[in-house]
Amino acid sequence: xxxxxxxxxxxxxxxxxxxxxxxxxxxxxxxxxxxxxxxxxxxxxxxxxxxxxxxxxxxxxxxxxxxxxxxxxxxxxxxxxxxxxxxxxxxxxxxxxxxxxxxxxxxxxxxxxxxxxxxxxxxxxxxxxxxxxxxxxxxxxxxxxxxxxxxxxxxxxxxxxxxxxxxxxxxxxxxxxxxxxxxxxxxxxxxxxxxxxxxxxxxxxxxxxxxxxxxxxxxxxxxxxxxxxxxxxxxxxxxxxxxxxxxxxxxxxxxxxxxxxxxxxxxxxxxxxxxxxxxxxxxxxxxxxxxxxxxxxxxxxxxxxxxx
Amino acid sequence: xxxxxxxxxxxxxxxxxxxxxxxxxxxxxxxxxxxxxxxxxxxxxxxxxxxxxxxxxxxxxxxxxxxxxxxxxxxxxxxxxxxxxxxxxxxxxxxxxxxxxxxxxxxxxxxxxxxxxxxxxxxxxxxxxxxxxxxxxxxxxxxxxxxxxxxxxxxxxxxxxxxxxxxxxxxxxxxxxxxxxxxxxxxxxxxxxxxxxxxxxxxxxxxxxxxxxxxxxxxxxxxxxxxxxxxxxxxxxxxxxxxxxxxxxxxxxxxxxxxxxxxxxxxxxxxxxxxxxxxxxxxxxxxxxxxxxxxxxxxxxxxxxxxxxxxxxxxxxxxxxxxxxxxxxxxxxxxxxxxxxxxxxxxxxxxxxxxxxxxxxxxxxxxxxxxxxxxxxxxxxxxxxxxxxxxxxxxxxxxxxxxxxxxxxxxxxxxxxxxxxxxxxxxxxxxxxxxxxxxxxxxxxxxxxxxxxxxxxxxxxxxxxxxxxxx
Numbered sequence: 001x002x003x004x005x006x007x008x009x010x011x012x013x014x015x016x017x018x019x020x021x022x023x024x025x026x027x028x029x030x031x032x033x034x035x036x037x038x039x040x041x042x043x044x045x046x047x048x049x050x051x052x053x054x055x056x057x058x059x060x061x062x063x064x065x066x067x068x069x070x071x072x073x074x075x076x077x078x079x080x081x082x083x084x085x086x087x088x089x090x091x092x093x094x095x096x097x098x099x100x101x102x103x104x105x106x107x108x109x110x111x112x113x114x115x116x117x118x119x120x121x122x123x124x125x126x127x128x129x130x131x132x133x134x135x136x137x138x139x140x141x142x143x144x145x146x147x148x149x150x151x152x153x154x155x156x157x158x159x160x161x162x163x164x165x166x167x168x169x170x171x172x173x174x175x176x177x178x179x180x181x182x183x184x185x186x187x188x189x190x191x192x193x194x195x196x197x198x199x200x201x202x203x204x205x206x207x208x209x210x211x212x213x214x215x216x217x218x219x220x221x222x223x224x225x226x227x228x229x230x231x232x233x234x235x236x237x238x239x240x241x242x243x244x245x246x247x248x249x250x251x252x253x254x255x256x257x258x259x260x261x262x263x264x265x266x267x268x269x270x271x272x273x274x275x276x277x278x279x280x281x282x283x284x285x286x287x288x289x290x291x292x293x294x295x296x297x298x299x300x301x302x303x304x305x306x307x308x
Numbered sequence: 309x310x311x312x313x314x315x316x317x318x319x320x321x322x323x324x325x326x327x328x329x330x331x332x333x334x335x336x337x338x339x340x341x342x343x344x345x346x347x348x349x350x351x352x353x354x355x356x357x358x359x360x361x362x363x364x365x366x367x368x369x370x371x372x373x374x375x376x377x378x379x380x381x382x383x384x385x386x387x388x389x390x391x392x393x394x395x396x397x398x399x400x401x402x403x404x405x406x407x408x409x410x411x412x413x414x415x416x417x418x419x420x421x422x423x424x425x426x427x428x429x430x431x432x433x434x435x436x437x438x439x440x441x442x443x444x445x446x447x448x449x450x451x452x453x454x455x456x457x458x459x460x461x462x463x464x465x466x467x468x469x470x471x472x473x474x475x476x477x478x479x480x481x482x483x484x485x486x487x488x489x490x491x492x493x494x495x496x497x498x499x500x501x502x503x504x505x506x507x508x509x510x511x512x513x514x515x516x517x518x519x520x521x522x523x524x525x526x527x528x529x530x531x532x533x534x535x536x537x538x539x540x541x542x543x544x545x546x547x548x549x550x551x552x553x554x555x556x557x558x559x560x561x562x563x564x565x566x567x568x569x570x571x572x573x574x575x576x577x578x579x580x581x582x583x584x585x586x587x588x589x590x591x592x593x594x595x596x597x598x599x600x601x602x603x604x605x606x607x608x609x610x611x612x613x614x615x616x617x618x619x620x621x622x623x624x625x626x627x628x629x630x631x632x633x634x635x636x637x638x639x640x641x642x643x644x645x646x647x648x649x650x651x652x653x654x655x656x657x658x659x660x661x662x663x664x665x666x667x668x669x670x671x672x673x674x675x676x677x678x679x680x681x682x683x684x685x686x687x688x689x690x691x692x693x694x695x696x697x698x699x700x701x702x703x704x705x706x707x708x709x710x711x712x713x714x715x716x717x718x719x720x721x722x723x724x725x726x727x728x729x730x731x732x733x734x735x736x737x738x739x740x741x742x743x744x745x746x747x748x749x750x751x752x753x754x755x756x757x758x759x760x761x762x763x764x765x766x767x768x769x770x771x772x773x774x775x776x777x778x779x
Contacts, residue, residue: 201419201421203417203418203419203421204421204422204423206377206382206415206417206421207415207417207421207422207423207434209382209409210380210382210409210413210414210415210492211409211410211414211415211434211435211438211482211486212406212407212408212409212410212411212435212438212439213406213438214406217438221423222423225423225425226423226424226425298425299425299426300424300425302425303424303425303426303466303467303468304424304466304468306465306466306468306469307466307468307469
């Protein structure tokens, strides 16, 4: 290493990173395969359920342009509306009916269901990782200190930059998309869970301790219920970020609305871009209002409304 | 037997607890060691016996909250031991400690610490749930305790629907429902407004009369401490400055800090009739003759005597004029000339604040009697007023108003107590001083009128002031 190298440094970080990915792929191939299989299977299962008329068409049970197929789609729309009603209120249900009918009218139904399935799978995995990490970080300052730069890194790294190593590890398809989405969407889930639990009034936690509660009891019966509103805000953020990332995941060949948008870019097809884009917006509003509605159903919020 | 015993308890927050303890023991000041850690509690020792209300009083930062949290093991002491019913809780494992908290200690918090997502009933039943009491029984017992604290029928509401005072009642019900023998109250009433606070204090005293819990009560309010505490520990900078009854602390403070602290206290609520009552020789048996009574009038230089029977039961008073008349009529005993009107009696435990009104209207000194109407002592009006002089800005200013021309008319209406030889200053001075030294102009004007009139209204001045103060 000469003085000149110091003046004109070139750190081969990129090479190290790519070497690391290769090494990781070699050593932990089984892990990647397992993850890949899990994502692929659950996604496929969910997609088949959400878009079941297509599944029936594909295996020849019903005809493509039959009345029955349209009716089954309408049934799906009503089911979505029903869920929205349960989670939020009739206004969101009404929006769901109109919005999903619009998606059907824009010929984006299957693409939307594909995207929705991918979002749900990614969000579930992200939350399964994020919530316990958030709880852990709220309990231990050490964990919190270690997690902070990692979360910063995950959030600040351009989302597209995840896709490349993801494709290297999982090849094209929905799995690299799901992987990148999980990494990108997780941080607010961890951060807001940690914040939410730390914000719970210390005296209430002390009250639990003073009456002889175990720390598990305190976590599940005092801290989590009281932190739920903020945790729900975190979950909402995770879902929104997942949705935005899933569109980018179209570049990794995950299909769905993302695939349409990416295709529209490459072919400079304004029409398809607008149609797919609008479908994304409708999905986003639907998911946002649903989770916001769920946030109003926590015991604490119910108690607050009783007081009002 | 002591239920709670803390011996040489220390609590240091910081990296090196033991080192700080060692250095302070070696004579270092805690302010020199802030780099190593903050000594919140320094060498505190006390015992609380069963059924006692033990108040820990101090300003914020004096370590009282830390101290109470060591009693139920929320903080482990850095040094020393805390024993609950003879068991050292600092040596317990976490399971054992939880068991002690469930079965022996409950706590009431400053900001109530209720769970907002649970109903009032569920909150009150919280400790029972943790004790493993079946749900239906827990609900029933919680309802009973809610009734006891005056919240019957509120069980289905949520804490947010209740006012602050009511929320703290829920906190109290939760602690009482756990039916532990020890109750820790951490600034329990400090967040409430003064009227509600007073109400809660009264309720606590009332409940305690029947429950006889062992209560450790933390407060920064000296009046509250004096009102509730059987004994009080005054804390300063982590150390216990003094432990004693409210009267000990008020009348015999161990150092200037405690003395300064208590100087603003409303002592009319703390001091009782027994602490200011005086022995009197102006007492005559009902079988005595008028002549011996007249000798007493002369010797004691009073114009009225208390008449008692052979077992000191108070029968009434006799005035000098009646005694003279009886002598002229040749009566052999005084019994026919006893006046029972206008004599006011108080119990020895009557607080000073309740003496002002009777004292201002009574023509003779107040008689302090026990439950069986036996005369224990007397309280001349001068003694009531004099007890207040210790609260005033400074006793040294008092003489400024005494040089007023003494216009006391010695005959007729003069009350026996006015000539009490123990009284430091003549009555007009004191009566005027009651309104404050700087109002001496008014006092001068008042003196021009008859003493009886001047004495009445002016002596009410300090009484009203004091009773309106603080609480």
